[in-house]
Amino acid sequence: MYVKNCWYVAAWNYEVTGKALFKCSIINQPIVIYVKDDGQYVAMEDRCCHRALPLSMGRLEGNDLRCMYHGLKFAPTGQCVEMPGQDRIPPGACVRTFPVVEAHSWVWVWMGDPDKADRELIPECIALETPGLQHRSGHIEYDADYQLINDNLLDFSHLGYVHSASFGTSEDWAYTRPKIVRLERGVRVQRWVTNQASRIAGPENKVDIWGTYDYMLPGVMIMNMRVTPAGSAQLNNMEPPDLTKTATLFSQFSCQAVTPISDTRSRYSFSVLTSDEDAERGLLDAFWANTRQAFDEDRAVIEAQAKSMAMDPARKLIPSVYDSALGQFRWMIEKQAREESSASADGVPG
Amino acid sequence: MYVKNCWYVAAWNYEVTGKALFKCSIINQPIVIYVKDDGQYVAMEDRCCHRALPLSMGRLEGNDLRCMYHGLKFAPTGQCVEMPGQDRIPPGACVRTFPVVEAHSWVWVWMGDPDKADRELIPECIALETPGLQHRSGHIEYDADYQLINDNLLDFSHLGYVHSASFGTSEDWAYTRPKIVRLERGVRVQRWVTNQASRIAGPENKVDIWGTYDYMLPGVMIMNMRVTPAGSAQLNNMEPPDLTKTATLFSQFSCQAVTPISDTRSRYSFSVLTSDEDAERGLLDAFWANTRQAFDEDRAVIEAQAKSMAMDPARKLIPSVYDSALGQFRWMIEKQAREESSASADGVPG
Amino acid sequence: MYVKNCWYVAAWNYEVTGKALFKCSIINQPIVIYVKDDGQYVAMEDRCCHRALPLSMGRLEGNDLRCMYHGLKFAPTGQCVEMPGQDRIPPGACVRTFPVVEAHSWVWVWMGDPDKADRELIPECIALETPGLQHRSGHIEYDADYQLINDNLLDFSHLGYVHSASFGTSEDWAYTRPKIVRLERGVRVQRWVTNQASRIAGPENKVDIWGTYDYMLPGVMIMNMRVTPAGSAQLNNMEPPDLTKTATLFSQFSCQAVTPISDTRSRYSFSVLTSDEDAERGLLDAFWANTRQAFDEDRAVIEAQAKSMAMDPARKLIPSVYDSALGQFRWMIEKQAREESSASADGVPG
Known part of the structure; x- marks a missing residue:
């Protein structure tokens, strides 16, 4: 669809x-x-x-x-x-x-x-050449329907299971429910994940991670992840961080776009951007390497999922509480596709 | 089915x-x-x-x-x-x-x-660790429906054509009709093949080969092949050998199981077992090498057959007298599958 | 069909x-x-x-x-x-x-x-062993319906686009309409292409090329290409050359046959023949090398075309004036196939 x-x-x-x-x-x-x-x-x-x-x-x-x-x-x-x-x-x-x-x-x-x-x-993405930022970018292809990739990107509860090797993310990601806001042509997903170990803060310190992204039709993600000292989430009452009073240990932006090539193949385009300072500290290269590894992890999972679903496409899936964002986004696609289809049918003279 | x-x-x-x-x-x-x-x-x-x-x-x-x-x-x-x-x-x-x-x-x-x-x-197979026996075992996969492999194993008239290189079997196998006995969940196939050249008996001696196997639903074979001096078949009136009066030059057991992976792919698991003495004489290794080669021969034939049949699946095959055992076994599968299917239909409330 | x-x-x-x-x-x-x-x-x-x-x-x-x-x-x-x-x-x-x-x-x-x-x-082809001629021959396979290869061979307007690298043919081939004659079981295609650069005549001389071929059911081509001094076409009033008054710089024969293997795969068999003298001058080897390269060029184009058409087989194509020969040949195939099919239907007792 x-x-x-x-x-x-x-x-x-x-x-x-x-x-x-x-x-x-x-x-x-x-x-x-x-x-x-x-x-x-x-x-x-x-x-x-x-x-x-x-x-x-x-x-x-x-x-x-x-x-x-x-x-x-x-x-x-x-x-x-x-x-x-x-x-x-x-x-x-x-x-x-x-x-x-x-x-x-x-x-x-x-x-x-x-x-x-x-x-x-066109969604307001972050250009590669944005002043003050440095970037890496690339793309890969999947043997899977694009909606499965959208699903994946709209539910970060998988980070502790699929990406513990690449991103070092803990299972706490599956225990932290994001706030989801409906946008006109997408959804906004925001959350704090608190008290995490982090390669950036060193072994003796914990961090709070602020993540926010907009996910826009037909499959475009604009994301900012911000690593802050432990306590920052509480300091901001679990709301979006007030940057005048919240220190940032590392911040990265990413734009990602999922494009259906065919019913069974998709293109995934992505960038990672950090400040010049973070890039000079080697964090851009490190994060980029982790990201490439993480996307290989995602692809293995999603292609296996696609193959599994193709064996019995009509079979019902059991929902979880984390299906909210992806459910809303699938509903948006279905709604607009249905409207376009009936508008086009109207256009055919009776 | x-x-x-x-x-x-x-x-x-x-x-x-x-x-x-x-x-x-x-x-x-x-x-x-x-x-x-x-x-x-x-x-x-x-x-x-x-x-x-x-x-x-x-x-x-x-x-x-x-x-x-x-x-x-x-x-x-x-x-x-x-x-x-x-x-x-x-x-x-x-x-x-x-x-x-x-x-x-x-x-x-x-x-x-x-x-x-x-x-x-569960059919009474011979475990690998059976005392007094030594074993080799393995498995391969076929691009073919499992019933074609069952067919192959239920008609040894192919031994002189498909396996003359590996087993050294003669075309006499195609001229010796086996005795077929219906079992509750399978068939028993038995025969003497007489006056055969054999690597075991040496170039100047002939042997009589006694072969018996049970082939059980859904595709499990339990076999014993016994190489005896020429004349043994007649000594036993072409009946199963009385081991008190029949010498054995070599005896091997084999268990084989055909498992449908999908409609077009199958797994074939197999063992070969001989007595400790035969193994020490090198006969287990020799027979195992021949067996592996023979199973490659079977696979080439059966995969080509599967491809050929897939081009015109409904086309009628001309039967031969050797189709008896495989015909009975196919009929058993069909009968039980049909009974299961109608029992399951009965279970659906009206 | x-x-x-x-x-x-x-x-x-x-x-x-x-x-x-x-x-x-x-x-x-x-x-x-x-x-x-x-x-x-x-x-x-x-x-x-x-x-x-x-x-x-x-x-x-x-x-x-x-x-x-x-x-x-x-x-x-x-x-x-x-x-x-x-x-x-x-x-x-x-x-x-x-x-x-x-x-x-x-x-x-x-x-x-x-x-x-x-x-x-059987069409009157030129055997490889024809006295006075030397030959090269071979075959390749295509992932394409055979009619697309027939189409290609029946419309040489592609020579300047597909084969400029191999044959050095100019786009003039697309501006020179051939004369097409209906034969009983095929078509005859003839044309002069005038004032062409040619490797054979050297950089300072132009040539006129005379080409004639019969294309016979179900897909057999018998061709003669004759390179003549510039002016020869006019000398012959654009008619088939009178060899008593027309010099030949190089002449080559070729027989080609397209055989449908399946609906999506075809075999293409081909020969190139020249006179002993031309072969001794190295022209047979040179032309053969060009031909092999040209057939790879054709295959790349036709397989891409087949893939493209398979995505929307029913979609209408826009005809060009060069579709005349191929259109007639497709019509012949369709006509005979339809006649055979109805004759075979008649043969079935009512």
């Missing part, structure tokens, strides 16, 4: 550069993306209208894309503008294009009604 | 030991097996009731098994006894368990109605 | 020799081919009628083929002539055979009604 009227992360901006053709797939739709001379992006259906060859096997000629089977040339609008050896271009000789923009270091593609493509609907 | 009210061989007992979690699948059902502190086995559905992660990726805590996604803990009964961060465990938070016992060096799992699980229904 | 009453190329004659069993598949039908003592070929269904083992895993005994599972022996007619251990051979114990002949260095199999197998319907 997919929302269409929303922006999907197709790639990091550095993956789509120069005169290269970037091949990807979003909600089962093969897409080729490239950059015009003016720096604007073009996202086109990756299939020639003549004999179906992927246009990503084609050749960029100025701002146009030529299919390298029989030479049909397409303008950035998707209109075929040349059929070699043929004067008249038949009506219908065009390929679908998709609204596409660059924002916050990501390339975003709108998969629904182009008239509804509103740049304001 | 599977019988459920029967014991399936899941593994050799030495495969399921210590604190390891043994992952397997029987008739399409993923199962995790482990040993409790008291030495008893536990066989559990390999799928957490919460988010479907295989429990074989979990952690054994005493006699309980903890799912390593969100930390649900299950008792050996399958009941969930802990949901971290949650006081109340919802009804239905449990996983299915299966009767499981160790017998004759194998771990057996009962896939049907637990109330009907009767240890007496 | 397949024509059945036609000859399919199964193999090069040198692939089916001696006492080897050649395993192949044509229009989803597994076939085993071998040579009898008298040099005649036998093509048999590659599936024993008893337990479905591929007969290509069997053993040739004189002119008969023995299945190496339970020893059934089949005569070249397909009749089972021996069931070991069994006196009576049941009716129906036989396998299907197919008319098969060797011609023009290829082994051809007739997949339809044997009574209609007419050797005269």
